[in-house]
Amino acid sequence: MTTDQKLSKSELKIVLFEGIHPVAVEVFRGAGYTNVERLPKAVDAQTLRDKLRDAHMVGIRSRTHLTDEVLKLPEARDLMAVGCFCIGTNQVALKTAANQGVPVFNAPHSNTRSVAELVIGHTIMMMRKVFPNSMAAHRNEWRKSAVGCFEVRGKSIGIVGYGHIGSQVSVLAEAMGMRVYYHDIVSKLPLGNAQRVDSLEELLKVSDVVSLHVPATPQTEYMIRAEHLAMMKKGSYLINASRGNVVVVEALSELIRNEHLAGAAVDVFPKEPASNKDAFESPLVGLENVILTPHIGGSTQEAQHNIGIEVANKLVGFATHGATESAVNFPQVNLSHSPNTIRMLHIHKNQPGVLQKINDIVGFKHINVLGQYLKTTEDIGYVVLDIDAALGREKAGDIQVQLAEIPGTIRTRKLHSDELETAIIG
Numbered sequence: 001m002t003t004d005q006k007l008s009k010s011e012l013k014i015v016l017f018e019g020i021h022p023v024a025v026e027v028f029r030g031a032g033y034t035n036v037e038r039l040p041k042a043v044d045a046q047t048l049r050d051k052l053r054d055a056h057m058v059g060i061r062s063r064t065h066l067t068d069e070v071l072k073l074p075e076a077r078d079l080m081a082v083g084c085f086c087i088g089t090n091q092v093a094l095k096t097a098a099n100q101g102v103p104v105f106n107a108p109h110s111n112t113r114s115v116a117e118l119v120i121g122h123t124i125m126m127m128r129k130v131f132p133n134s135m136a137a138h139r140n141e142w143r144k145s146a147v148g149c150f151e152v153r154g155k156s157i158g159i160v161g162y163g164h165i166g167s168q169v170s171v172l173a174e175a176m177g178m179r180v181y182y183h184d185i186v187s188k189l190p191l192g193n194a195q196r197v198d199s200l201e202e203l204l205k206v207s208d209v210v211s212l213h214v215p216a217t218p219q220t221e222y223m224i225r226a227e228h229l230a231m232m233k234k235g236s237y238l239i240n241a242s243r244g245n246v247v248v249v250e251a252l253s254e255l256i257r258n259e260h261l262a263g264a265a266v267d268v269f270p271k272e273p274a275s276n277k278d279a280f281e282s283p284l285v286g287l288e289n290v291i292l293t294p295h296i297g298g299s300t301q302e303a304q305h306n307i308g309i310e311v312a313n314k315l316v317g318f319a320t321h322g323a324t325e326s327a328v329n330f331p332q333v334n335l336s337h338s339p340n341t342i343r344m345l346h347i348h349k350n351q352p353g354v355l356q357k358i359n360d361i362v363g364f365k366h367i368n369v370l371g372q373y374l375k376t377t378e379d380i381g382y383v384v385l386d387i388d389a390a391l392g393r394e395k396a397g398d399i400q401v402q403l404a405e406i407p408g409t410i411r412t413r414k415l416h417s418d419e420l421e422t423a424i425i426g
């Protein structure tokens with residue numbers, strides 16, 4: 001990568017895919033970033049390529065896959081940061097992004113209440129067979145019956161993954177009179193009367209409803225297989241609003257067909273259609289008392305509005321100040337930006353000697369260093385360096401060129417606090 005660009009805020013190009021809430025555009029514009037393109041939907045591979053060309057920052061949700069291959073496209077050369085306007089970041093090759101100097105941000109809280117509410121709704125709908133009975137009524141059939149219908153009060157719900165979503169499901173479920181069990185690989189404070197159980201197997205055995213709220217990790221991939229479903233109580237229910245590949249859906253389909261499970265509610269699938277125009281296929285289609293929703297756990301106006309603000313602000317913070325606080329793949333730095341400073345950002349491979357070489361360059365008497373901060377992860381290092389603006393633009397430009405030449409450098413940026421300009425080399 002050899003680009004050398006000077007950009008004003010209004011030239012920095014931001015492309016938002018997948019119908020991200022328009023409030024994000026307002027946040028960017030309010031901060032001076034006016035070159036924003038907002039696309040209403042996910043796009044196909046060729047359009048993604050075209051849109052990435054010249055984009056400095058992109059916003060995506062769960063449908064746009066920024067894989068290793070996509071991030072290494074020549075079209076993605078100028079990419080400086082990615083905002084996932086959602087919680088999950090498994091759609092981005094995070095390590096590749098980091099190694100290219102691209103921090104990835106997300107919104108870890110903003111849609112969690114929406115998911116928790118949907119799970120509670122699904123629980124009642126399944127236990128009262130609302131969907132099959134409603135569909136029958138739409139076919140002019142009258143199916144008044146109490147057979148196989150239950151109150152949730154007094155039943156047990158087993159929550160796998162007691163994080164932001166799982167713990168809110170816990171509180172809401174308990175408020176409806178359910179007994180709450182949870183299993184997490186990390187020690188978590190039980191809320192209300194929730195009870196921690198030591199193993200997944202134990203949780204599956206004691207729960208009337210099992211609800212999955214784990215992230216996509218190598219450990220959670222297909223963690224719920226036929227043998228786990230068979231361990232669940234006869235007549236119990238499974239909810240998956242986490243990630244599609246947490247459950248082997250063929251096994252789930254089989255356990256529902258043979259009536260070991262009384263129902264399921266599934267919001268996420270191993271293969272999800274790329275757009276609303278594409279057909280949806282799953283072994284669960286057509287099964288009685290199986291609620292299928294098109295990955296809408298976080299799709300509420302409230303969640304999307306809050307996410308739009310949260311992630312846009314994180315991207316603005318990075319573009320304007322180099323702030324990487326809460327980035328999911330990057331050393332986290334967020335330093336206040338004083339007036340009359342020139343801020344140098346130096347992203348490099350985490351190898352010995354880089355800081356020494358930076359200091360060899362800026363350690364001269366005529367350069368007044370006002371602040372310096374280094375943070376590293378296993379793969380990369382990130383230095384934020386504030387220099388007195390009295391040095392002048394030309395000399396600062398020379399320094400940036402020298403910094404960019406340090407072996408191991410991935411990218412440098414120079415931010416002027418007095419003007420809305422950012423210079424990028426790398």
Ligand SMILES: NC(=O)C1=CN([C@@H]2O[C@H](COP(=O)(O)OP(=O)(O)OC[C@H]3O[C@@H](n4cnc5c(N)ncnc54)[C@H](O)[C@@H]3O)[C@@H](O)[C@H]2O)C=CC1
Binds near residue numbers: 111241
């Ligand atoms: N359906 C939808 O639209 C949405 C789905 N999600 C999915 O829900 C997931 C969970 O979201 P949050 O609760 O906000 O995440 P979180 O990070 O707050 O909580 C996840 C919890 O799972 C635990 N965990 C990780 N691996 C585990 C394992 N193998 N066994 C048991 N526990 C394990 C973690 O320790 C953590 O406490 C997200 O990663 C995302 O994939 C999130 C938002 C919307």
Ligand SMILES: O=C(O)CCC(=O)C(=O)O
Binds near residue numbers: 298
């Ligand atoms: O709203 C979306 O597109 C994805 C929601 C989700 O699954 C997440 O936030 O992880």
